[in-house]
Amino acid sequence: MKKILFIIGAVLLLTGALFYNFGGLDVYLLNKMNRSELPEEYKNYQNIDSTKSITFGRHEIKLMWESYTQIQSFMSSEGNVIIMTNEIPKDRNQKEVEEDGEVGSNRFYIDYHFYKLDKQGNVIDRYTYKSTRENWNEFLFGDFIVNYNKKYYKTWIKDGDTIRKPMIVQNKDLKWSEEEQKNGYYKIIEEAEDYYADDEGDAKRITYYMKGKWYQLHTNIKIPSGIYSKANPGYHNNLFGENDFKRKELAPNRFPNIMPVYFQRIELNKYTSSASGGGISDTSKDWEGDLYCQLLIKGDTLKFKEAISFNENFTTEKFYNTKGKDIRKLKAELEKEYVPYLFFSDKSLNFQLFTTNMNKLYLIKPVQ
Structure with a gap:
């Protein structure tokens, strides 16, 4: 009888262990144990992420x-954003658009x-460019909007003019000598303000701005590697200083006026990725919750929260194991690893820019 009971107990223990590890019992129990009530001070x-404006002190x-x-985003030489x-x-x-x-x-x-903002954060001009298969690349290029395929530029950023102005095209027929x-x-490398x-097929073209004029030089000589651009036209204009929201090169305490103050765990989730070729599948857990932060602007404090999740794997296990006020100790690492927010201000501007997502942009201004 004892032997039978021992066998039954072993089977139950094994079943429980399997269910705990693979059936989600561990997640269920951890979620049940996560009974922390949000402290009153953060409610x-x-x-x-609200679409409504939020007023805090003398700002919104x-x-x-x-x-x-x-x-x-960028700031023009005229001081406009x-x-x-x-x-x-x-x-x-719609069929063409869908396909x-x-x-x-x-x-x-x-x-x-395109939007032009004055020093108070007011939109003082706007321009829309409708891209098509025939004409699909107008780029921000310094103080200009440039289309180097169609070889024209526009001066809207400087003077509001959206008329196409032709570039001066050089060596289009590639008849210049190598010298x-x-x-x-x-000459471009040494004297051009932007290039x-x-x-362009087997050849190259160098679009450049020099002495108040736009040019495009066509060439079939070998250009030294690493010297392709002085400007960074197209996709990388960013007042926050990051070309990619997920870059890990932020300086410690880059945003001294923003402080993460609390992390509220909401739900633990477990994810299993199937492995190909008969390999072992990978399982990991995430704590999903809300990150509570404070943003200080000239004596006013914006108290906001945003959804965030922390994975148990390296290098983010320290955040996974952190809860409550302990997140404050990880401010610099949090900003580097997750980039949960970005902030821009300039002494010449009476407004600030803020975001938690590079596809969204918030404007902070004094209340009128």
Whole structure:
């Protein structure tokens, strides 16, 4: 009898262990054990993803722009902030739009919206460029909007003019001697304010701005590797200083006026990824919850929260194991590993920019 009871107990123990590890019992129990009540002091924090403006002291923050891809931003030489967003068009042939960009191909049908802000954060001008298969690359290029395929530029950023102005095209027929091409190339490197080199079939073209004029030099000589661009046109204009929201190169305590103050665990989830080729599947857990933060602007404090999840795997297990106020000790590491927020201010501007997602952009201004 004892032997039978021992066998039954062993089977139950084994079954329990298997269910704990593979049937989700561990997650169930951990969720049941997670009974921490949100402290009263954090219950008035507002969800930053709200589309409504939030007033705090003498300031307000408002979600101003949303975009299909990453929003671009930069400050012009006139001191205006330029914002560029984009969206899938709604006024084109919908069948063509739906088929556009399928199977990893380029998406051509996009509407690009440019906004010009004065020093008070007011939109003082706007311009929309409707991209098509025939004309699909107008880029922010310094103080200009440039299309190096169609060889024109626009001066809207400086003076509000959206008329196409032709570039001066050099050596289009590739009849310059090698010496002439080299001299032209090195003159660009030494004297051009901005330049950008890209491929055009078997040859290359260098679009550049020098002494108040736009040029495009076509060349079939070998360009030294590593010297392709002085400017960074197109996709990488960003006042926050990051080309990619997930880059891990932020300086410690980069945002001294923002402090994560509390992490509230909400739910533990377990994920299993199936392995190919008969390998062992990988299982990991995430704590999903809300990150509570404070943003200080000239004596006013915005108390906000945003959804975030921490994985148990290296290098993020320290956040997974952290809860409550302990998140404050990990501010620098949190900003580097997760980049949960980005902030921009400038002494010449009477407003600030903020985001938790590079496809969204918030504007912070004094209350009128």
